[in-house]
Amino acid sequence: MTDLFSKFDPLIQQRETLLATGVTDPFNLVMERVISPTQAICNGRETILLGTYNYMGMTFDPDVIAAGKQALDDFGSGTTGSRVLNGTYAGHRLCEEALKEFYGMEHAMVFSTGYQANLGIISTMAGKGDYIVLDIDSHASIWDGCKMGDAEVVPFKHNDIEAMEKRLKRIPEGAGKLVVLEGVYSMLGDIAPLKDMIKVAKDNGAMVLVDEAHSMGFIGPNGRGVAEEQGCLDDVDFVIGTFSKSVGTVGGFCVSNHPKFEILRLVCRPYVFTASLPPSVVHTAATSIRKLMHAGNKRAHLWENSRTLHKGLTDRGFQLGTKEPQSAIISVIMPDLERGAMMWEALLREGLYVNLARPPATPAGMTLLRCSLCAEHSAEQVQTIIGMFERAGKAVGII
Amino acid sequence: MDRAATAAKIAELIEPFNKKGVALTDASTFAGDLEWDSLTVMDFVAAIEDEFDIIISMNQQAEIETYGQLIDAVTKLQG
Numbered sequence: 505m506t507d508l509f510s511k512f513d514p515l516i517q518q519r520e521t522l523l524a525t526g527v528t529d530p531f532n533l534v535m536e537r538v539i540s541p542t543q544a545i546c547n548g549r550e551t552i553l554l555g556t557y558n559y560m561g562m563t564f565d566p567d568v569i570a571a572g573k574q575a576l577d578d579f580g581s582g583t584t585g586s587r588v589l590n591g592t593y594a595g596h597r598l599c600e601e602a603l604k605e606f607y608g609m610e611h612a613m614v615f616s617t618g619y620q621a622n623l624g625i626i627s628t629m630a631g632k633g634d635y636i637v638l639d640i641d642s643h644a645s646i647w648d649g650c651k652m653g654d655a656e657v658v659p660f661k662h663n664d665i666e667a668m669e670k671r672l673k674r675i676p677e678g679a680g681k682l683v684v685l686e687g688v689y690s691m692l693g694d695i696a697p698l699k700d701m702i703k704v705a706k707d708n709g710a711m712v713l714v715d716e717a718h719s720m721g722f723i724g725p726n727g728r729g730v731a732e733e734q735g736c737l738d739d740v741d742f743v744i745g746t747f748s749k750s751v752g753t754v755g756g757f758c759v760s761n762h763p764k765f766e767i768l769r770l771v772c773r774p775y776v777f778t779a780s781l782p783p784s785v786v787h788t789a790a791t792s793i794r795k796l797m798h799a800g801n802k803r804a805h806l807w808e809n810s811r812t813l814h815k816g817l818t819d820r821g822f823q824l825g826t827k828e829p830q831s832a833i834i835s836v837i838m839p840d841l842e843r844g845a846m847m848w849e850a851l852l853r854e855g856l857y858v859n860l861a862r863p864p865a866t867p868a869g870m871t872l873l874r875c876s877l878c879a880e881h882s883a884e885q886v887q888t889i890i891g892m893f894e895r896a897g898k899a900v901g902i903i
Numbered sequence: 904m905d906r907a908a909t910a911a912k913i914a915e916l917i918e919p920f921n922k923k924g925v926a927l928t929d930a931s932t933f934a935g936d937l938e939w940d941s942l943t944v945m946d947f948v949a950a951i952e953d954e955f956d957i958i959i960s961m962n963q964q965a966e967i968e969t970y971g972q973l974i975d976a977v978t979k980l981q982g
Contacts, residue, residue, distance in 0.1 A: 635960070640945060656960035661949060674958045868942060 518841075527845045528852065530860040540564055541752075541880045546857060554875045554889060555859035559832045560721045560802055561880030562752030562792045571791040572753075572784040579783035587614075588769060591780030599786045602793040603759055607728055607743060611765040614757050614786070616778050618717055618746030619645040621756030623652060624774035625713065625742055626684065630655035634680035637671055637705075639663065639696070641689050641867050643715065655682070662689070662867065665700050672708040681710035687730030688718035691866050691874070692825030693833030695719075699734040706739055713742040718831060721750025721796045722803040722879070747789045750796060755781045755789055802879040806832055809877040809886050816890035821903040825872065835861075836873040836893075843900060844871035850896035856889060904981055909955075910974045916954055917970075920947050929971025955981055 523529060528547075537545040541561035542553050562568055575595055585591035596614055603612035615621040626649030630636045634655040638646060641662040650657045658675075660667040668683070675681055683705040688695050698714065705712050716729030724732030727750075731737040741762060747755035758768075769775060781789075807829075814829035817836060825835030838844030841862055848860040851873070859874040866872055877886075897903035904912070917927070920943060925936055933939045939947070948959055951973075957980040959967070967973050 635958075650961070656958075656962055658958055658960050659945065661945075667949065670953065671958060674952075674956060864941075869940075 522842065522845055525842065525846075528849045530845055530848050533852075533857070538563075542878050542885060544857070546852065549855055551852070551855050551857050552881075552885060552889060552892075553857050554877070554881075555857050556878065557718070557749040557876050558752060558878050558880075559718075559806060559876065560750040560752070560796060560799060561878045562750065562795070565752070565792065565795065567795065568752065568788045568792045572788040575783040575787035581784070582782045583780045585779060586776055587780045588776050593780075593783050593786070595783045595786035595790065596780060598790040599755075599793070600757075602790045603757055606726075606793050606797055607737075607759045609743070609759040610761045610763075612757055612759045613765070613768060613772075613775065614755060614781065615775055616756070616781055617754060618744070618748060618756030619648075620774040620778065621744050621746070621758050622646050622715060623649045624772040625744060625758050625768070626650060626682070627653035627774075628768060628772045629711070629713070629742070630680065630682045634682065635675045636682050636684060637668060637675075637710065638684040639668075639686065639689075641691065642684060642686065643690065643717075644865070646684055646686075646715065650684075655680075663694070663696055663701075665697065665704055668701060669704045669708070672705065672710060675708075681705075681708070682713060683710045684713045685715070686718075687714055687716040687723065688831040688833065690718050690833060691861060691870075691872060692835045693718075693829075693831045693874075694826045695723075695730050695830045697734075698731050699736045702731070702736050702739045711741040712739065713744060714740045715744045717744070717746045717749055718833065720745050721799065722806050722832060727796055727799065727803060747785070747792075751789050751792045753785050753788045753792070755785060799879075806877060806879040808883070809879070809881050810834065812883070812886045813875065813877060813889065816886070817893055820890070820894050820897065822893065822897065832877045834875045834877070836875065838871040838873060839902065841871045843902060844873060847896055847900045847902055848873060850899050851892060854892040854896055856892045856896075904955075904978070906974060906978045909978045909981070912954065913951065913970075913974055913977060916950050917947070920950075927970050929969060929974070931970040932968050933970075933973075934968070951977060957981060 535544045541558045541563050583591040599614050600612040622645035630653050632654040636650050636655045637658050640659045658671050685696050702712050719729040721727045731740050743759045745757050747753045810829040810832050813834050823837040861872040861874050863869045
């Protein structure tokens with residue numbers, strides 16, 4: 505018998521080698537207690553959270569919590585059904601109404617996760633004979649959506665407008681085209697030149713999907729994302745987003761102005777063949793989305809935090825993923841996985857949690873310590889974080 | 904461009920990616936003999952696409968494992 509697990513042997517070996525050095529397993533951390541959007545108890549120690557995607561700090565907002573508790577009382581713990589059968593409650597509709605208002609769009613469809621939103625929309629929209637043209641650094645959910653559908657998949661070099669254009673022009677005449685882009689690329693925290701890319705896509709007859717998961721809530725005058733910031737949101741056919749970042753719970757969505765959009769509720773399998781979100785989740789999401797519409801001050805503070813951390817780490821000699829801060833993600837490039845894991849552990853001992861990101865999630869085989877800031881991080885906390893990085897970096901020999 | 908001319912052009916393009924100087928035959932594999940990772944494959948495919956002004960979609964790439972298969976595919980894709 506062939507052991508079907510044998511294909512994982514190289515990874516098992518790599519993990520064993522890493523853990524044999526005595527380093528704490530970076531992929532097995534437990535948050536024992538969560539104190540606030542920016543603090544938790546990990547391994548018995550009070551820890552500053554700097555790797556949570558909780559950009560706007562909505563997870564402990566009193567109105568959000570109250571809405572969730574009320575929904576548990578009024579609607580129970582779960583829907584036990586699909587959105588198209590018994591699983592659409594008042595809260596799902598509230599959520600879709602809030603999204604339509606938030607983005608100023610005609611249609612909104614709520615999925616059970618952001619992953620499923622990409623999986624569903626991409627695999628359903630691009631069918632046999634159609635072409636998907638996508639950035640090579642796209643998120644796993646985008647790649648999986650491509651794999652699940654029957655379209656021809658054509659990647660191009662990250663943020664390379666010319667490479668994208670060349671590929672669009674080579675697609676046979678008459679074939680359907682879907683260009684898939686992201687607002688913020690979460691590994692390095694860099695943004696896409698969406699305005700120019702979308703113009704090229706439209707000039708070549710393609711429809712455009714933009715994943716704004718990491719920009720919702722704080723990029724753009726109304727927090728609608730990078731497309732809003734660059735003044736090209738009207739040219740986007742599908743915006744994909746998530747509730748598990750700025751919104752502070754779990755779930756995914758697609759908003760669109762396409763007149764035929766509603767038919768997707770019947771043909772999109774990751775929407776139909778799964779249980780809908782629990783009532784408490786959709787009520788917390790709807791409340792949070794409405795509050796994010798009026799969060800201008802929080803957005804401004806988050807940007808301050810991002811700029812302060814970027815400058816602080818740059819001044820101390822760390823190599824970062826972007827030359828200037830482009831989002832709430834500041835990515836610190838590590839020389840290799842082993843020293844990355846050592847640095848991650850040294851930071852944890854200082855009382856700081858960041859994400860350790862490694863291939864295949866990262867581009868170009870990089871090991872990254874990914875920091876995501878929160879609007880609830882105080883200016884003092886950001887200074888504390890910079891001090892922790894400096895001590896840990898010197899201890900591990902990275903700076 | 905016929906198969907021989909296509910093969911000659913591909914041989915030229917493969918040179919900078921063939922860091923170990925592996926001697927190529929039609930049966931040489933990209934993953935096995937050339938030991939290319941996915942990033943190298945991506946850069947090489949882009950170079951081939953731009954040279955011949957064609958698209959080799961991910962779906963088509965999945966069926967191309969050897970040097971010979973690549974030459975056949977590019978010859979065909981040029982129409």
